[in-house]
């Protein structure tokens with residue numbers, strides 16, 4: 523007789539938010555996992571440990587996400603993090619916390635939509651072949667941070683790829699500029715942020731060189747677009763100890 527594996531015990535932080543609520547529904551509907559704790563602003567993080575959560579999914583805000591990760595690491599709970607707002611300093615801090623816990627995994631994923639993950643990889647591949655590149659991200663107007671985590675990560679990947687390939691600085695004759703007109707710089711890449719009612723999450727990476735342009739566009743039209751990536755992360759994280767940045771690290775790209 524074959525015995526059925528116990529469902530994976532999942533806790534969700536930010537459970538009443540736009541993403542957290544979708545994650546709770548998705549995890550509950552999956553046959554191999556269950557939601558054992560839902561935590562939102564004002565709730566005790568200890569509920570996660572008391573409920574025996576093996577994996578926590580965090581969709582909260584850049585202000586609080588570091589405390590949540592610290593709690594998970596201290597309590598030996600794997601953390602799948604979708605919240606934005608990570609820079610090199612924050613990533614370094616998380617890596618330090620994980621150092622004494624070699625079996626524990628933390629995934630920081632700027633975007634869980636498979637098309638967005640592919641688009642970031644395609645951008646990295648294209649980067650050495652174009653003189654110019656700029657990123658335009660477009661989001662719903664309730665988003666609190668700009669530029670988006672996805673745009674910042676994309677720009678960093680492009681910037682690193684350009685540097686590794688020894689690409690010349692981008693041509694740009696601008697000497698007079700109204701504040702913000704040329705966006706913000708991430709590495710050597712300009713990022714422009716639009717906030718528009720009716721949107722969810724969208725990004726264009728526009729490359730240009732003599733006689734041609736290449737535009738990589740991804741659109742999340744529904745928050746369901748992020749769910750296959752979240753499920754993949756929850757199922758895979760125990761096999762990826764340490765700090766991983768980007769869902770591509772779980773996708774063999």
Ligand SMILES: NC(=O)C1=CN([C@@H]2O[C@H](COP(=O)(O)OP(=O)(O)OC[C@H]3O[C@@H](n4cnc5c(N)ncnc54)[C@H](OP(=O)(O)O)[C@@H]3O)[C@@H](O)[C@H]2O)C=CC1
Pocket residue numbers: 535536537538539540541542561562563564581582583584586603604605606607631632633634635671748
């Ligand atoms: N990686 C990815 O694929 C995606 C990432 N995101 C990112 O996820 C994050 C959340 O986005 P979204 O769901 O739209 O935002 P919401 O504001 O809808 O949800 C965040 C939730 O977290 C709650 N919260 C705030 N502080 C705490 C705390 N200390 N402990 C527990 N819960 C808390 C909020 O409560 P309250 O409202 O009362 O403050 C709210 O319910 C953002 O950083 C966003 O950029 C979003 C989509 C996809």
Ligand SMILES: O=C(O)C1=N[C@H](C(=O)O)C[C@H](O)C1
Pocket residue numbers: 606632633661665669670671672673722723724
């Ligand atoms: O706030 C959002 O909505 C999103 N946030 C993430 C980001 O900052 O990149 C991912 C996606 O763009 C949706």
